[in-house]
Amino acid sequence: MSLRIPSVLVSLVALGALAATPLAAEPKSRFKVGWSIYVGWMPWGYAADTGIVDRWAEKYGIAIEVTQFNDYIESINQYTAGAYDAVTLTNMDGLSIPAAGGVDTTAVIVGDFSAGNDAVILKDSTSLAEIAGRNVNLVEFSVSHYLLARALDSVGLSERDVRVINTADPDMAAAFQTRDVTAMVTWNPIVSEIAAMPGANLVFDSSDIPGEIIDLMVANTAVLADNPDFGKALAGIWYETAALMVADTPEGAAARAAMGAASGTDQAGYEAQLAATRLFADPAEAVAFTLSPDLGTTMDHIRTFLFDKGLLGAGAPSADVIGIELPGGAVMGDPANVKFRFDATYMQLAADGAL
Template structure:
C-alpha cells in the first residue's frame, strides 16, 4: 500500500485542474505577486562542509531522466563511457531510468526512496518533492530555457486573444508557470478565469492532441515544441526567451543521498559539457549522439541548443547560482504557486524553506526542502572532484 505522503504528492499533479476551479470569481494581482519585495532570513554557514554520507555498496542508486534538450547529455553520459568512469572513481553503482516528465518527479517524490536523484525544473522541484516533504539539494544548474518552452496556437495570434479557448498542457508541470507569465506580460488584463485548461498526463501526449485538432492551443517544451511548430499555420504566441533565467533545468538529489553519488553526477555532467564544447570531430560526434537520444535530426537538435542557455562550465553555473537574481526568481515562483492554489495544503508561501549558497532562506528556515548548493560544482571548477 502506498504511503500517505505519496497521496499528497499525487495530489500536486492534479492541482492545476483544482486551481482553475478556485480561480473562478477570484482576481489575483499577478503584477503584485511578481513585484513583491523579497522577504528572507539569513542562515550562517549555508554551505559549511558536512560529513561525508557513505554509499551502500549493495545499492544501485537510481537517477530519473526525461526527454528534453537540456537533459540529453544524460543519455550521452551513459553510452559514451563517462558514467562508467565516474562510477569506478567513486565506487558506486548508478542506474539511469527514463520516465515521462511528471512521472519521473512523482517517482522521486515517493517516500519509498526508490529514485535518489532526478532532473526537473526549479518550479516543479517546489510543487512536487518539496511539497511532499522530500528534502533535496540542487547540485547542478545545467541551463535555463531561453525559448525551449512555448505556447503555440493556430486559431489565434496573440496571448490577449486566448479567452474562451482550450489550452492543453501537462498536468502539474512547468507549463502552468509559462502560461501565467504570458498572461502577466502580454495578456492585456486577461485572467486565469478567462481561460479553459485541458490537462494531459504525459508530455508525450501533447503532440498527438495538438495535431488531431486545429482548435487546440498547447503549452509545452522541446523537442515536442519544435514538432508542433512544424504543423501548418502554427504560431508561437509566447516563449521562455521572454523570461530569461526563470525556467531552470536542474539535477536534484535527495539531501541524505551519498556524497559519492553527488560528486559522480557532477563529474559526469562536466565531462559531457567538455565534449559538447570540444573542437573538431569530437563535438560533432557528441551532438549527433545527443540528437539521437532525443529522436531529433542533427540540425533540429542544434536549433534547440540555440534556445537553451547552457552553463557549459562549472564556474559559470556557480556564478549563476550565487547571484541574487536567483533568490528573486524563486521568491516570485513560490508566490505564484501559493497564490494560484498550486501548493495544496500549504497555509502560506512561507511554509516551505528554500536555501541559497549565501545563507539566505526564503520561507521557513526550520523546514528547508530545496537547497541550492554550489559545493560540488565548485569542486568541479577547482579540479578537485
Template structure:
C-alpha cells in the same frame, strides 16, 4: 523524436508526497556512508549527457576516482522518475525546478539541487491562430498540460500583458494529444514544449506569441540529490559534478569528437542528430561551471522560485499547506525563502564551485 518531459499530474504529485512521508527516516537517524548510488534520468535534450557519459565510460572514470559505483538509471516516465526519487528508490534524479519543489520538497523530502544544468530558452511556447499579438489571447480556451510548466508559462505570458489566468480558460490536454488538438479548427490557442511545439508552429496560421526565451532562467533543469545522502557521502557530489562538466565540455566541441558525442546522445534519445541539435539550440546549457555558479548565486533565482512557489501554491500543489511559505528553500549565501524550520529544497553551489575552481 525526443520524448517530452515535465508531464505533470496533480495525482502523481500527491502520490509522491504521501509516499515520501511514509518512507521518511526516523528523526535523528543519519544514513551511513555508502559506495553505490542510483541516479535517475528521463529523456530530454538537456539530460542526455548523463546516459552518454555512462556509455562513454565517463561515469566509471569519475566514480572510480572516488571509490564509488554510480548507476545512471533510465526511467521511461518523467513523473515516475521523480516519484521514485521521492520514495527513496533513487538517490538523485534529473528534474525541472518547479517539479523539484512540488513533488519531493513539498512532500517533505529534503532535497539538494547540486547541478543547475540548463534552462529552457525557447523549448516552451504559447501559440495562437489568426493573430501574432499575445493580447488576442483574452477570452480564448487554451489547450495545455494543466499544472505543468506550460501552465506556469501561460501565467507568466498573461502577466506580461496585464492579464491573469482568469482572463482565459484552460483545457487539460495530454502532451501526446496536443499536436492533434491544435490541428483542429476549433482550437485556436495552446501552450506546448518541444518536440510538439516545433510541429505545432508549422501548422497553417500558427503564431508563437510568447516563449520561455522571454523569461530566461525561469524554467530550469536540475540534478537533485537526497540531502542526507549527500551529507554522508560528499564524494558523490564531486563525482557527479565531474561527470557533468567533462561530458558537457565534450558535447560543446565543434570538432569530430563533439559531433560524435552529440550524435550518440541523439541516438539515445531516439532522435536524429539534426533534431537533437535543434533541441539544443533552444536549450541554454550550463556547460561552464562558473556560469552555473553565477546563475545559482544570482538574486534572480530567488525571484524565480518565488514566482514558481506562488503559482504552485495557487494551484493546490502544496497539498493542505495554508501558505506558500510552508515549504522552505535555501540559497547560496545563507538566504532562505519560506519556512526556515522546514527547508526541503536547497540550491547548493558547492560542487559546481569545485568544478569551476578545478578542485574536483
C-alpha cells in the same frame, strides 16, 4: 496509459515494503540516478552509455546506476518515494513534488535554463492578447502552466480569461491538428514539431522569462551530506559530458548526433533545441547563475504560482510554508522546514578544477 492505475497500486504495495528500509542516510557506495528524455538531460544518458559515469564513479570508489525513465513524472515520484538518490527535474517540479512531499532536496547541478524550449502557440493569430476566451491545451501544473501564467501576466490577463484543458504531452502534436484546439502551451521537441505546422504561431516563449525554468540534477540532501563523493562524481560526469557536447570537434558532433538520436530526432534537430537552451557547460557560469540574486526572485515567482494552485499542500497557510535555501545560507520561507536547497559547492569544485 490506462494500465497505470493498477500498476500504481502494485508499486504502492511494493513501496510499502520500502517503509521497513527507508533510504539510509549514511555512507554507502551504491547510488541510483534517474533521468528522463529532455534536451538538457540527454548528456546523462550519453555519459552512462559511453562509460563516463563509470569512470567518475570508479575515481571516487562508488557505483552509480543511471536509469532512463520514459515518464518524467514517474521518475520524480520514484525519487520522492525514496527509490532513487538523485533525479533530473525542473526547479518548479522540485519544489512542488519532492520538497512539498517532505523530501529534503538539494540542487547539485544547475544544468541549463530554458530559453525558448517552452512556448505558447496560437493558431491563426500572432498576438498573445488574442488568447483571451480560448481553450488552452497544456499539461496542467507543469512548467507550461507556469509559462502561461507568466505570459498572461505580461499582457494584463489572468487565468480566468482562458479555459485550461489538461492534455497529455505525447498527444500534443496530434491534438494541435484538430479543429477545436486553437491555443497550446508545451515544450520541445513538441514545440518545434508544431511550429512547423501551418497556422501555428509562437507568441510567447521561455526566452521572454529568461532563467526562470531551470533544469537541475537534484539529490536527496541527507544522502548528499553523508556522501559528498556522490556529489563530486555527479559534477565530474556532467562537466566532462557537457564540455564534450558543446565542443566544435568531430567528437562533439558525434556526441550531439548520439544524443539527438536517443531523443528521437537527429543531430540538426538536437542542435536546434540546444539553441533554445542556455546550457551551462562551463561550471563558472553555472556558479555565477546560482549565486545571482535573480535566482531568489525566480523562486519567489515559482512558489507564489505553486501556492496559488494549491500545490504546496492542502493546508499550506502561505507560500512560506516550505523553506528554500539559497547559496550562502539565506532562507526564503519557513527556516524550520527547509526542503529545497541550492548548493553551488560541487559546481564550484568543478570550476576550480578540484574534482
